[in-house]
Amino acid sequence: MIIAKQKDMTEIAKMVAPYSRIYVVGCGMCMTYCSAGGPEEVEKLAERLMAGREDLILEKGMIPRQCSEKFIERLEEKTRDFEAILSLGCGNGVQAVAMRFPDKRVLPALDTQFIGIEKESGLWTEMCMACGDCILWRTAGICPVTRCAKGLLNGPCGGSQEGRCEVSNDIPCAWQEIYYGLKRLGILDYLKTEVQIKSWSVRPGRLAREELKPQ
Amino acid sequence: MKANSNLERILTSGQFAVTAECGPPKGTLGEVVRRKGESLKFCCDALNVTDNQTAIVRMSSISGCALLKGLGIDPVMQMVVRDRNRIAIQSDILGAVALGIRNMLCLSGDHQKFGNHPSAKGVYDIDSIQLIQIVKRMRDEKKFLNGEDISGEVPLFIGAAANPFADPFEFRVRRLAKKIKAGVDFIQTQAIFDMERFLRWMAMVRDQGLDKKAHILAGIIPIKSVGMARYMAKNVAGITVPKEIVTRMEQAKDAKEEGVKIAIEIIEQIKEIEGVHGVHVMAVAWEDIVPRVVKEAGLMPRPLV
Numbered sequence: 272m273i274i275a276k277q278k279d280m281t282e283i284a285k286m287v288a289p290y291s292r293i294y295v296v297g298c299g300m301c302m303t304y305c306s307a308g309g310p311e312e313v314e315k316l317a318e319r320l321m322a323g324r325e326d327l328i329l330e331k332g333m334i335p336r337q338c339s340e341k342f343i344e345r346l347e348e349k350t351r352d353f354e355a356i357l358s359l360g361c362g363n364g365v366q367a368v369a370m371r372f373p374d375k376r377v378l379p380a381l382d383t384q385f386i387g388i389e390k391e392s393g394l395w396t397e398m399c400m401a402c403g404d405c406i407l408w409r410t411a412g413i414c415p416v417t418r419c420a421k422g423l424l425n426g427p428c429g430g431s432q433e434g435r436c437e438v439s440n441d442i443p444c445a446w447q448e449i450y451y452g453l454k455r456l457g458i459l460d461y462l463k464t465e466v467q468i469k470s471w472s473v474r475p476g477r478l479a480r481e482e483l484k485p486q
Numbered sequence: 487m488k489a490n491s492n493l494e495r496i497l498t499s500g501q502f503a504v505t506a507e508c509g510p511p512k513g514t515l516g517e518v519v520r521r522k523g524e525s526l527k528f529c530c531d532a533l534n535v536t537d538n539q540t541a542i543v544r545m546s547s548i549s550g551c552a553l554l555k556g557l558g559i560d561p562v563m564q565m566v567v568r569d570r571n572r573i574a575i576q577s578d579i580l581g582a583v584a585l586g587i588r589n590m591l592c593l594s595g596d597h598q599k600f601g602n603h604p605s606a607k608g609v610y611d612i613d614s615i616q617l618i619q620i621v622k623r624m625r626d627e628k629k630f631l632n633g634e635d636i637s638g639e640v641p642l643f644i645g646a647a648a649n650p651f652a653d654p655f656e657f658r659v660r661r662l663a664k665k666i667k668a669g670v671d672f673i674q675t676q677a678i679f680d681m682e683r684f685l686r687w688m689a690m691v692r693d694q695g696l697d698k699k700a701h702i703l704a705g706i707i708p709i710k711s712v713g714m715a716r717y718m719a720k721n722v723a724g725i726t727v728p729k730e731i732v733t734r735m736e737q738a739k740d741a742k743e744e745g746v747k748i749a750i751e752i753i754e755q756i757k758e759i760e761g762v763h764g765v766h767v768m769a770v771a772w773e774d775i776v777p778r779v780v781k782e783a784g785l786m787p788r789p790l791v
Contacts, residue, residue, distance in 0.1 A: 420599075428652075429649030429723070430596070430597070438597050444653075447653060
């Protein structure tokens with residue numbers, strides 16, 4: 272899922288300062304699961320905003336997914352009397368909402384971090400950067416493009432020590448994990464061949480599938 | 487001869503090579519590089535110019551090399567993949583050759599987080615092994631990565647680093663083999679303090695016949711102070727300093743003298759190891775000690791080839 276964290280309150284307050292009618296909206300997908308933009312967080316953020324501003328007219332709500340037009344549609348009615356929408360969606364959600372309401376100010380309450388997993392309670396780690404060319408079959412299910420600090424395709428570099436990355440003791444060396452993973456699976460030979468130079472896909476990404484387009 | 491650099495001539499003639507490191511200044515004074523060059527030129531066969539080492543912005547390696555070349559020194563241009571994509575890399579290689587640079591060391595580079603611009607975006611478009619492949623193709627086939635032709639020759643003696651002290655240990659020799667397969671001509675290792683581990687590593691290197699396929703130069707760092715010994719033991723990525731060396735530095739009356747002594751002892755041992763074809767002295771911020779270390783290790787005068 273996509274992982275995000277709430278922005279600093281000072282920044283949020285500064286963003287919403289020019290507006291007195293604000294609709295705060297959370298997202299029922301990733302943002303709820305990573306405890307950044309679910310019902311609880313919407314409630315808390317609304318409370319804090321109200322506490323600082325007496326002039327504020329604020330309403331709050333949730334939609335199942337902010338990245339889907341059919342759910343965003345539900346905001347049409349609800350946000351009619353509001354100048355600004357404060358979104359607790361990921362960057363994707365904020366933009367989708369902004370696209371639907373070009374005449375309103377749509378503001379991000381979160382900083383989107385990465386595609387990752389909840390490693391343990393209160394700890395999330397990045398797993399995938401959506402590079403467009405998956406090599407996980409060759410790397411024991413561990414992505415070096417994302418999880419090696421240098422994105423090396425032929426690692427580990429000389430900074431790998433006792434299973435840790437040179438960048439931080441908190442980061443495991445992805446290549447060391449790949450090495451032991453391949454060894455466990457009996458396919459260490461995969462490391463012998465040099466990995467071809469990566470073709471980085473053009474960004475912004477665009478995926479077209481003809482068979483799914485309306486005929 | 488692939489590049490006919492002094493370093494290549496020394497190594498292919500079977501002589502024990504000495505290279506040293508020259509750190510360029512955090513500024514514009516070419517004089518700093520020239521001064522270091524002048525003080526080191528008679529005690530080594532080639533001089534590496536570092537490429538924004540530890541991700542601290544300094545004068546570029548390519549220009550440092552050009553300054554050394556002007557003094558008749560054979561420079562080794564270091565290049566990290568941290569700061570350049572494949573377009574800039576190939577372009578800089580063309581320029582380097584045009585300036586007379588004939589040796590190049592292909593590196594990943596220390597992560598930008600360690601430097602003085604820690605929030606910089608790291609490039610890492612390719613990795614060090616792929617860089618070796620690119621340079622070899624440019625030299626041997628006169629082709630860019632995309633297959634297009636290069637006008638003119640690209641005579642470069644290709645080097646890379648190897649770290650016998652990083653983990654996993656058993657993979658380190660495999661990775662060296664990968665670099666050699668990719669096209670490396672010489673290797674400069676990380677600084678050696680843990681001789682026992684280096685000997686084990688070299689035994690594995692010889693077992694696979696890798697010492698016959700590339701020239702291995704062992705890395706030496708003269709330790710200047712007790713603080714430096716402790717710092718390297720704890721904080722420098724990829725370097726291991728055994729406790730006994732730290733203790734020797736701590737107990738010495740004159741730490742600098744002890745540092746020189748240790749460096750000379752290590753070189754003496756390395757000279758005896760089968761398959762090691764030279765030393766690479768990285769006297770970080772202590773370049774003026776190099777002539778003495780080289781001389782007292784019995785490696786002077788340097789041969790003319």
